[in-house]
Amino acid sequence: MAALVLLACGVVFGAVRYSRRSPTIPTIEVKRTEFLDSVQFRGECTASKSLSITAPAEAGDLQILKIATDGAKVSPADIVVEFDKTKTEQELAQYRSTLKYSTADIDQTRAQSRIIDEQDLTAVAKARFDLESAKLDAGKQEIVSQIEGEEAKLKVRSAEQALREAEQKLNSDRAAAKAGIQGKIETSRKAAFDVQRAETALSKMALKAPAAGMVSLVPIWRPEGRSPFKPGDRAWPGAPIAELPDPTSLRVSAHVDETERGRLAPKQQVTLHFDAIPDREFSGAIEEISTLASEDFSAGWPIPRNFEVRIIFDQSDPRLKPGMTAQVTVIVDRIPYALAIPVQASFQKEGETLAYVWRGSKFIPQLIQVSRRSDDRILIARGLQPGDRIALQDPTAGNND
Numbered sequence: 001m002a003a004l005v006l007l008a009c010g011v012v013f014g015a016v017r018y019s020r021r022s023p024t025i026p027t028i029e030v031k032r033t034e035f036l037d038s039v040q041f042r043g044e045c046t047a048s049k050s051l052s053i054t055a056p057a058e059a060g061d062l063q064i065l066k067i068a069t070d071g072a073k074v075s076p077a078d079i080v081v082e083f084d085k086t087k088t089e090q091e092l093a094q095y096r097s098t099l100k101y102s103t104a105d106i107d108q109t110r111a112q113s114r115i116i117d118e119q120d121l122t123a124v125a126k127a128r129f130d131l132e133s134a135k136l137d138a139g140k141q142e143i144v145s146q147i148e149g150e151e152a153k154l155k156v157r158s159a160e161q162a163l164r165e166a167e168q169k170l171n172s173d174r175a176a177a178k179a180g181i182q183g184k185i186e187t188s189r190k191a192a193f194d195v196q197r198a199e200t201a202l203s204k205m206a207l208k209a210p211a212a213g214m215v216s217l218v219p220i221w222r223p224e225g226r227s228p229f230k231p232g233d234r235a236w237p238g239a240p241i242a243e244l245p246d247p248t249s250l251r252v253s254a255h256v257d258e259t260e261r262g263r264l265a266p267k268q269q270v271t272l273h274f275d276a277i278p279d280r281e282f283s284g285a286i287e288e289i290s291t292l293a294s295e296d297f298s299a300g301w302p303i304p305r306n307f308e309v310r311i312i313f314d315q316s317d318p319r320l321k322p323g324m325t326a327q328v329t330v331i332v333d334r335i336p337y338a339l340a341i342p343v344q345a346s347f348q349k350e351g352e353t354l355a356y357v358w359r360g361s362k363f364i365p366q367l368i369q370v371s372r373r374s375d376d377r378i379l380i381a382r383g384l385q386p387g388d389r390i391a392l393q394d395p396t397a398g399n400n401d
Contacts, residue, residue, distance in 0.1 A: 016392035026392040027343060030384050035338035035373045038331050039263050042131055042310065042327060043254030045324040047245030051211060053080050056204035059088060060195045062235045063272035068242070070217040070228060071321055074209040081229075081241050085205040087122035092198035099191035106184045113177030128167040142379060213244035213387040216321045221259050221281050245322050250313065251287065252326055255296055263332050270311055274326045277319050286330070287312045329375075339380045340395070346370070356391040363395040 055062055066082040074080060134155040209215075218229030218240040229241060252272060256264065264286060272282040286309060293305040311328065313320075346368065347354045355369055356363040368383030384390070 002353060005119050023363070023391065023395075024391075025395055027358060027389045028342065028392055030339065030380075030386055030388040030390060032337050032339055032386055035335040035340045035372070035374070035377065035379050036331050037054050037090040037333035037335065037372055037379075038329050039256075039260050040327065040329050040375050041254050041260060041309075043252040043272075043309070043326050043328045045320060045322055045326065046251055046253045047216075047243070047249050047322045047390075048251060049246040050216075050322070051213070051244040052240060053207050053209075053242045053244070055083070055235045055237055055241060056207075057238045058204070059083070059201035059237055060091075061087065062239075064229055064231055064233050064235060067217070067229060067231055068215045070215065072215045073213070073309035074215055074244070075212050076209055078209045079206050080209050080215060081207045083205045083235075084200055087197060088202050088205065091196065092202060095191055096169070097196040099188060099195050102184060102191050104187035106181060109181050109184055113173070113181065116177065117170070117171050120166065120173050123161065124166040124170055127159065127163035131156065131163050131330060134159040135362070168329065191291065207241065209244060211244060214247075214318070215325065216245055217242045218242060219323065222226070223317065243322065247316060247318075247320070250316075250320055252311040252313075252328065254309045254311070254328055255383070256309055257306055258293070264330060268330050268332070271329045271331075272311070272313075272326045273329075273394050274320070274324050276324050277317065280317065282317070282326075283314045285314070286310070286313050335379065339367060339384060339386065340377045341380060341384070341390065342379055342392065343373070343376050345392050347394055356395050357384070358389040360389070363391055 011078075024026065064081060065084050066079070068078075069081045219226040219228050220239070229235060229239075234240065261384050266286050266289060268286045270284050270286060272284060274280075274282070288298040288310045290308040295303050296306045341355065345355055347356070349365070354365045355368045355370050357366045366383055370378050371380040371381040372379040
């Protein structure tokens with residue numbers, strides 16, 4: 001009898017314990033609390049006012065020797081980036097040598113042209129003298145024989161031809177000398193321009209900060225992704241190197257789709273969490289929303305059309321700089337004493353939304369009606385009561401009870 005009593009007590013105790021057992025998967029108790037209807041999107045910190053530092057446009061191939069670290073504070077005249085000037089110095093020496101040679105070549109060409117001009121003038125003078133002499137001999141035709149008179153006429157025509165040839169050679173040599181000198185002058189001008197350009201490029205091999213501020217290196221596209229220049233990299237003429245942003249002009253720029261655009265308005269308060277500053281939450285407000293959608297080519301194919309949103313800060317922080325990304329949260333509505341549950345506590349089954357409520361020793365599927373969704377929470381209109389314990393995982397999956 002004692003054994004039977006003990007067995008019966010054990011069965012009763014086991015049944016009671018089983019009926020009150022805890023669920024084997026995570027659960028949460030349904031409570032009434034304030035429901036925040038929010039819109040979340042990603043944004044990037046930008047500066048509407050900044051001083052740009054770019055590679056010199058006068059130089060050719062540029063290789064970076066030194067560059068300031070991203071976020072470094074600089075004073076006016078501090079060197080931000082320094083390029084290798086070896087090649088530019090070699091080019092400058094070559095251009096100066098070319099300029100010196102071309103200047104000397106011009107002087108030599110002018111001297112040779114003067115010699116040739118004097119020779120041509122002498123030849124013209126001699127041809128004129130011979131012509132006058134031939135004309136004088138031809139004037140004796142009345143007192144000499146007819147044969148000698150004809151010979152004198154031939155000499156006159158020959159002297160006239162020689163004079164024309166001498167004058168033509170004089171003009172031709174002068175034109176050739178002028179063209180040759182002009183060509184060498186153009187060569188000299190080009191060499192002088194190259195010298196000036198190389199000197200200007202050499203003076204810009206070390207780019208200095210135009211004002212005090214914090215260096216923000218500009219990322220460029222590379223095969224492996226976007227990243228700023230670093231020592232050893234080669235930059236093209238005019239390439240953007242760094243910026244000195246105005247801290248008072250920092251904004252967050254973001255793109256939102258049409259559904260989010262309809263829920264946003266200027267002056268709405270926002271909170272911002274920057275990935276690079278995890279220990280601080282920033283607050284601000286929407287400053288401006290574009291009225292027209294623009295194509296966002298960075299989002300891949302198909303190219304979406306988004307609206308641009310600009311957000312201003314209520315606080316400043318020396319760690320803020322352009323290029324930082326942030327999670328932006330905009331509270332569009334607050335519903336007090338609401339019944340809300342996490343999104344992961346709702347499940348879609350055969351086109352219906354369910355929640356699994358723990359009843360006694362098992363989960364019971366319960367149809368729920370969702371009123372709103374906001375980020376990771378949903379507002380329940382019907383189906384649950386305060387105090388209900390619901391599953392955060394699907395209890396019907398796998399071997400869950």
